[in-house]
Amino acid sequence: RKEVEQDPGPFNVPEGATVAFNCTYSNSASQSFFWYRQDCRKEPKLLMSVYSSGNEDGRFTAQLNRASQYISLLIRDSKLSDSATYLCVVSRGSTLGRLYFGRGTQLTVWP
Amino acid sequence: EAGVTQFPSHSVIEKGQTVTLRCDPISGHDNLYWYRRVMGKEIKFLLHFVKESKQDESGMPNNRFLAERTGGTYSTLKVQPAELEDSGVYFCASSQVGTGEGEQFFGPGTRLTVL
Numbered sequence: 316r317k318e319v320e321q322d323p324g325p326f327n328v329p330e331g332a333t334v335a336f337n338c339t340y341s342n343s344a345s346q347s348f349f350w351y352r353q354d355c356r357k358e359p360k361l362l363m364s365v366y367s368s369g370n371e372d373g374r375f376t377a378q379l380n381r382a383s384q385y386i387s388l389l390i391r392d393s394k395l396s397d398s399a400t401y402l403c404v405v406s407r408g409s410t411l412g413r414l415y416f417g418r419g420t421q422l423t424v425w426p
Numbered sequence: 427e428a429g430v431t432q433f434p435s436h437s438v439i440e441k442g443q444t445v446t447l448r449c450d451p452i453s454g455h456d457n458l459y460w461y462r463r464v465m466g467k468e469i470k471f472l473l474h475f476v477k478e479s480k481q482d483e484s485g486m487p488n489n490r491f492l493a494e495r496t497g498g499t500y501s502t503l504k505v506q507p508a509e510l511e512d513s514g515v516y517f518c519a520s521s522q523v524g525t526g527e528g529e530q531f532f533g534p535g536t537r538l539t540v541l
Contacts, residue, residue, distance in 0.1 A: 412474065413471045413482060
């Protein structure tokens with residue numbers, strides 16, 4: 316079973332739409348959770364960390380449900396510049412930062 | 427401040443040849459990681475250095491892969507001899523803290539094609 320599972324999409328939404336991505340992780344020992352963003356043929360970049368209480372950064376809201384081992388990312392008021400692949404990433408604290416990646420969810424925002 | 431740099435950006439080699447990839451982490455970052463993305467698959471961990479020591483090399487596919495980080499600065503990843511299945515994008519990342527709390531900054535990757 317894969318460490319991190321994501322719906323690969325693609326998601327195609329108009330500007331201004333709200334879109335949600337989901338991800339599940341298989342190892343209950345996972346301690347740190349992240350969403351990374353990867354533009355085409357570029358490196359992954361940290362979008363935001365995900366905390367148990369849920370957290371928001373502007374138009375982006377991340378949620379974590381440890382009981383269900385489920386992570387979500389909500390993007391409100393989508394912009395053209397949000398088009399990218401969104402990677403769900405987890406880390407087990409005991410392995411000193413090794414990251415486990417999902418395959419990514421592709422988002423295209425159209426005008 | 428300069429980010430993580432990798433060289434070369436692209437490499438095309440024939441099966442059986444040797445290739446060496448280089449990564450320069452962000453200055454002062456003790457933690458250096460190598461990852462690989464094979465087409466159609468997720469990014470997968472290869473190994474982790476803390477300074478010059480290999481902290482975790484459990485993701486290395488086989489003994490054709492050799493990673494070094496002499497002096498705790500830049501790192502090299504050598505593939506010898508290369509096989510077709512080694513094709514993919516090799517990413518290097520570095521971080522200041524190694525417990526999952528510190529952000530890992532990724533380099534632009536080396537796209538390796540083995541023919």
